[in-house]
Amino acid sequence: MYGMGNSFVLIVVLFILLIIVGTSFMGY
Incomplete structure (x- = not known):
């Protein structure tokens, strides 16, 4: 659960x- 959330944020x-x-x- 936490690992999946961390991957999503990354x-x-x-x-x-x-x-x-x-x-x-x-823009350059």
Whole structure:
């Protein structure tokens, strides 16, 4: 239960980071 929740949070953080990097490259 806790492990699955932790994995979900990690995926969300990575997804948000990917969006930030993507928008950063697009802005550049």
